[in-house]
Amino acid sequence: MKGAVATDKLPEGDAKRLKLASADDYKKSLAERDIVSAYAEPRPPTPPRERREPPKPPKFDESELARFSATAGNGNGLQAWIYVFPTGETLHVMAGDPVKIGALDGKVESVEARSLVLKTGDKRIRVRLGDFLRKGKEIDAKRRRASRKANRDSKKLTIS
Numbered sequence: 001m002k003g004a005v006a007t008d009k010l011p012e013g014d015a016k017r018l019k020l021a022s023a024d025d026y027k028k029s030l031a032e033r034d035i036v037s038a039y040a041e042p043r044p045p046t047p048p049r050e051r052r053e054p055p056k057p058p059k060f061d062e063s064e065l066a067r068f069s070a071t072a073g074n075g076n077g078l079q080a081w082i083y084v085f086p087t088g089e090t091l092h093v094m095a096g097d098p099v100k101i102g103a104l105d106g107k108v109e110s111v112e113a114r115s116l117v118l119k120t121g122d123k124r125i126r127v128r129l130g131d132f133l134r135k136g137k138e139i140d141a142k143r144r145r146a147s148r149k150a151n152r153d154s155k156k157l158t159i160s
Contacts, residue, residue: 062086062102064134068116068127078111082133104133 010023065085072079072092082091084101093099097108099118106120114129117139127136 060086060102061104061134063104064102064132066101066104066133068129068131068133071111071113071116071129078113080108080111080116082116101133 062084067083067085068080069083069090070081072081074094077094080093082093082099082101083089084091091099091101093108093111095108095110099106099108104118104120106118109117109119109124111117116127116129116136118125118127118133118136124139125133125136126139127133
């Protein structure tokens with residue numbers, strides 16, 4: 001080429017017009033390349049991830065794990081002991097005392113040696129000694145169903 005400084009080899013020293021500073025830098029970059037595999041475009045940068053709030057724990061009803069654990073006489077009558085597992089507390093209640101454990105809100109109707117009767121809303125529940133409060137049996141459920149059926153039957157008679 002006309003005007004070239006060197007015709008048979010690369011010029012020595014730093015090149016002013018080249019991207020890399022010297023011929024050794026070009027040799028190094030060529031040696032690091034993988035000439036066997038096909039060229040692939042570099043991946044675009046990943047967008048920043050949005051932070052999500054961790055999911056809230058499910059609603060937990062402490063009354064599911066509240067157990068009628070004992071009865072004791074204290075001179076004024078029988079006292080029921082209710083052990084609430086999640087909190088570790090023991091409630092000492094007598095007939096007439098209000099009871100509020102988790103979603104269970106009611107009143108102790110009676111305490112017997114081996115059972116406890118709770119009134120929650122319009123339901124009466126008998127809990128046997130050692131059972132969880134939510135596993136108690138509803139009292140007067142058959143009578144209530146029969147009265148509902150009687151009410152429905154009487155409404156049918158008056159409509160027709």
